[in-house]
Amino acid sequence: MREIITVRKLMIKRSRQVVLDGVDLDVAHGEVCVLVGRNGAGKTTLFHALLGGLNPKRGLIRVFGKDPVRHQRYVREQIGFVPSIPDVPSEMTFNEIAAFMEPHFPSWSATRLDEMSAWLCVSRGVPFGTLSKGQQMKAMLALALAHDPKLLLLDEPFGGIDPIARKEILEGLIHSIQPMKRAILIATHDLDAAARVADAFLVMKGHGRIHKRMVEDIAEDTRPVTETLLGALKRIQTKESTPCTL
Amino acid sequence: MYSLIRILYSATRREWIAYRRTFAAICFMLAALSALTVLLSPSTAAQAGLFTILTTSGMTILVTVTLATEMWTRDLSASSSLARRLPGGLGAMACSKLLFYGIVQAAALLWGAMVGIAAGIAVAGPESLASVAADLPLSVLPAMSIATLGPWIGAVTLWGAEGILAIPGVLFLFAVSGVPVFATLGEDAPQFIQALHFGSADTILFLMSLAISGALVASITLIRGRRFDRRAAAGACTGLSVVALLLIPTYTLAFGAVRNWEAATPDYARFQIHGAVLAPDGARIWVNTRSDKHSPWSCSVIRTSTGEIRRLGGRGEMVRSPTRDYRTATSPFVLHVDREGNPLAIFDSSSGRSLPESALKVALDQRQVLRLPDGSRVTIEGDTVRSPLKSGKTVSLPWYRDATPVVHLGFGVATFRRGRITILDFTRGRTFPLPQQFVDRPSRLFELRILRSGSWFIPTGIDDQGRALFDPDTGTLRDARGWKPFDLARGLYGKNGLLVVNERPGKHGAKVVILDPETGQRDAIRLPSSRSMFRFRNPAGFFFGVDLGPNRWLLDVGPGFAVLDLDSMSIGEPLLADALIGRVGESFFALAGRKTIYQWKPLTGELRAVFPR
Numbered sequence: 129m130r131e132i133i134t135v136r137k138l139m140i141k142r143s144r145q146v147v148l149d150g151v152d153l154d155v156a157h158g159e160v161c162v163l164v165g166r167n168g169a170g171k172t173t174l175f176h177a178l179l180g181g182l183n184p185k186r187g188l189i190r191v192f193g194k195d196p197v198r199h200q201r202y203v204r205e206q207i208g209f210v211p212s213i214p215d216v217p218s219e220m221t222f223n224e225i226a227a228f229m230e231p232h233f234p235s236w237s238a239t240r241l242d243e244m245s246a247w248l249c250v251s252r253g254v255p256f257g258t259l260s261k262g263q264q265m266k267a268m269l270a271l272a273l274a275h276d277p278k279l280l281l282l283d284e285p286f287g288g289i290d291p292i293a294r295k296e297i298l299e300g301l302i303h304s305i306q307p308m309k310r311a312i313l314i315a316t317h318d319l320d321a322a323a324r325v326a327d328a329f330l331v332m333k334g335h336g337r338i339h340k341r342m343v344e345d346i347a348e349d350t351r352p353v354t355e356t357l358l359g360a361l362k363r364i365q366t367k368e369s370t371p372c373t374l
Numbered sequence: 375m376y377s378l379i380r381i382l383y384s385a386t387r388r389e390w391i392a393y394r395r396t397f398a399a400i401c402f403m404l405a406a407l408s409a410l411t412v413l414l415s416p417s418t419a420a421q422a423g424l425f426t427i428l429t430t431s432g433m434t435i436l437v438t439v440t441l442a443t444e445m446w447t448r449d450l451s452a453s454s455s456l457a458r459r460l461p462g463g464l465g466a467m468a469c470s471k472l473l474f475y476g477i478v479q480a481a482a483l484l485w486g487a488m489v490g491i492a493a494g495i496a497v498a499g500p501e502s503l504a505s506v507a508a509d510l511p512l513s514v515l516p517a518m519s520i521a522t523l524g525p526w527i528g529a530v531t532l533w534g535a536e537g538i539l540a541i542p543g544v545l546f547l548f549a550v551s552g553v554p555v556f557a558t559l560g561e562d563a564p565q566f567i568q569a570l571h572f573g574s575a576d577t578i579l580f581l582m583s584l585a586i587s588g589a590l591v592a593s594i595t596l597i598r599g600r601r602f603d604r605r606a607a608a609g610a611c612t613g614l615s616v617v618a619l620l621l622i623p624t625y626t627l628a629f630g631a632v633r634n635w636e637a638a639t640p641d642y643a644r645f646q647i648h649g650a651v652l653a654p655d656g657a658r659i660w661v662n663t664r665s666d667k668h669s670p671w672s673c674s675v676i677r678t679s680t681g682e683i684r685r686l687g688g689r690g691e692m693v694r695s696p697t698r699d700y701r702t703a704t705s706p707f708v709l710h711v712d713r714e715g716n717p718l719a720i721f722d723s724s725s726g727r728s729l730p731e732s733a734l735k736v737a738l739d740q741r742q743v744l745r746l747p748d749g750s751r752v753t754i755e756g757d758t759v760r761s762p763l764k765s766g767k768t769v770s771l772p773w774y775r776d777a778t779p780v781v782h783l784g785f786g787v788a789t790f791r792r793g794r795i796t797i798l799d800f801t802r803g804r805t806f807p808l809p810q811q812f813v814d815r816p817s818r819l820f821e822l823r824i825l826r827s828g829s830w831f832i833p834t835g836i837d838d839q840g841r842a843l844f845d846p847d848t849g850t851l852r853d854a855r856g857w858k859p860f861d862l863a864r865g866l867y868g869k870n871g872l873l874v875v876n877e878r879p880g881k882h883g884a885k886v887v888i889l890d891p892e893t894g895q896r897d898a899i900r901l902p903s904s905r906s907m908f909r910f911r912n913p914a915g916f917f918f919g920v921d922l923g924p925n926r927w928l929l930d931v932g933p934g935f936a937v938l939d940l941d942s943m944s945i946g947e948p949l950l951a952d953a954l955i956g957r958v959g960e961s962f963f964a965l966a967g968r969k970t971i972y973q974w975k976p977l978t979g980e981l982r983a984v985f986p987r
Contacts, residue, residue: 204461215455231380
């Protein structure tokens with residue numbers, strides 16, 4: 129299986145604090161991975177590192193086989209990113225944001241954007257700041273998918289939104305996965321929602337040590353998914369004698 | 375390339391969306407304020423040119439303050455970091471911000487001008503357009519100056535001094551950057567700045583450099599200093615490093631310019647000295663130089679001990695001696711003047727130190743302007759001239775400092791003041807109006823000599839070839855004895871004699887004759903060449919001279935100079951030079967070929983090149 133993301137012994141410092149240390153990660157083409165971990169475990173930092181927005185202190189990151197810092201443009205053109213807090217200017221409308229983003233992505237498709245925004249029922253003509261949290265997330269997802277990315281990074285897409293919006297986002301996500309078989313990395317605390325799309329769970333603990341469990345392995349367990357993951361975490365804790373980060 | 379243009383366009387449009395309301399509010403505010411001015415103070419708006427300068431500058435200030443203090447850091451917050459994580463990244467962000475800022479400033483300038491013009495038309499009608507057109511460059515320049523600060527303000531916001539704090543931050547940065555310049559120039563700074571002669575083209579070039587360097591610093595701070603989510607301190611380190619890198623060549627060029635300015639012109643092949651002032655101790659010679667007669671003046675000071683030369687000022691500036699009686703006299707003070715003759719500085723000519731302005735006043739009040747043919751001094755103190763009489767008493771006569779020019783007449787002077795000529799007779803201790811003989815022919819005044827006996831030796835006859843002795847007390851005339859055709863009066867000397875040159879061109883050359891017009895006695899000495907002329911002595915009877923004492927004359931034996939001693943009636947060895955600068959003790963300073971200054975001791979024949987070494 130061809131790897132989309134390869135991370136080895138990654139160490140990242142922010143403001144002289146070690147945020148990630150010794151992270152190893154592999155995400156293959158078409159694989160949907162759910163990243164779980166406590167707040168502050170380094171999920172968002174890992175996403176920014178994958179986007180080339182942070183410079184590793186040590187270790188290796190390869191996205192599509194390239195260093196995202198040195199080949200920032202190439203890597204970013206093939207990634208769709210939905211941040212946990214929408215980072216678009218609040219005074220801009222969906223259409224204005226789309227017009228702003230479009231020239232950056234050679235593969236941008238207005239048709240795809242229209243299709244996704246229609247599917248997700250995104251309000252396109254009002255300032256982004258006036259939209260609800262769920263609307264904002266759906267808009268961000270539509271924008272992230274407009275250039276048909278090979279890798280989709282979703283940082284807490286279900287955080288703070290109502291169940292209906294969560295269902296719509298989830299359906300949008302499933303809708304986007306099916307034709308492309310793109311790799312997706314989702315950081316979320318909503319494990320039940322994540323379990324509907326995940327191929328694997330990545331359990332992140334202190335300084336970003338990641339333990340990967342394939343869904344097939346978890347499926348053999350009769351307990352609910354959440355309990356299985358907690359069990360997996362307990363095993364990591366016992367082995368390394370460090371505090372729980374889930 | 376096309377995609378790059380599209381990225382820039384979309385990013386600039388995005389900036390416009392973010393700030394269009396702010397810009398519109400500023401435009402409205404300016405228009406409202408202008409309308410209020412038209413209503414409340416129409417006379418202000420009627421001066422359309424001046425008002426347009428105010429509106430354009432005001433608009434630019436408002437745009438700079440509101441945009442530059444905020445736009446650079448806006449996309450660094452977590453809630454507005456879209457531009458940062460796009461493929462174009464921080465580079466596209468920096469370019470679009472600069473582009474947008476430039477466009478908005480141009481629009482602000484245009485709007486400011488339109489508002490100013492509209493106000494002018496509203497108050498003074500279409501005629502006001504003429505004054506706007508005349509003052510248009512004046513409108514653009516202040517606006518440009520303010521706008522160029524924008525990128526610098528932006529850079530400083532990225533260094534942590536966000537918001538309005540960035541403005542004093544920029545001023546502090548500029549002040550700190552200027553410290554080495556002022557430390558180098560010290561008290562010479564005004565002269566150097568004046569020497570730069572900044573024209574409007576230079577100013578525009580300077581502002582453009584300032585804007586470009588600011589844009590560079592802000593862009594690099596954003597792209598390199600603030601990448602990877604680095605903090606403001608990292609941005610400051612990067613930005614200040616760029617500033618330091620930019621300042622190194624700037625300082626190198628500037629200090630090179632200072633060195634060139636301080637040294638004489640490097641084009642020594644075209645360097646010519648055309649005037650000089652010698653310090654009383656001979657330590658320094660202050661020279662006026664030019665490359666050729668069409669080129670502007672400049673001035674320098676030469677240390678005679680080392681030959682070192684240092685430029686004093688810029689193009690068109692000169693040195694003068696305010697206290698010197700005649701061109702080759704030494705002077706304790708040197709006045710540095712600009713091209714219009716306005717004083718820039720006063721120097722002690724010996725030490726080269728700058729002096730307060732009051733020193734010049736004291737010097738002018740106490741200067742000794744005249745030496746009488748017998749060697750005695752006439753002093754001027756304030757509004758009084760004091761002269762020793764034959765009897766040994768000192769007489770005081772009124773003196774007007776604005777009287778100019780002064781013609782030396784031997785034992786007297788003629789002054790011109792407010793169209794009136796007054797003759798001061800030091801033998802009588804009185805002033806006289808111009809005698810009737812001179813009223814119709816004022817040029818005769820230059821031939822008048824007042825002898826030690828008190829007689830006025832004056833030209834007579836239709837062609838002024840004759841001479842007579844005039845008594846100003848009685849108004850009587852009597853013939854001067856011993857005067858011959860071809861005699862030319864050159865001056866007086868101490869033994870109540872009249873020095874004349876008897877020229878017989880093409881035959882036996884010229885003769886120096888000492889004539890006593892009272893008795894008619896003539897003592898003669900033949901000159902070494904027919905081209906010889908008496909050029910210099912003291913000013914009693916002639917305008918310029920080297921003060922050699924009462925009975926010594928410097929003879930121009932063309933080319934060169936020789937000392938004529940009237941006591942021994944002998945001529946010394948000549949010095950090949952074309953001008954004399956002055957004398958200190960037994961040493962003469964002479965200029966040869968308008969380039970070389972020699973120190974010459976005629977008594978010993980010693981000759982030393984002072985400049986160049």
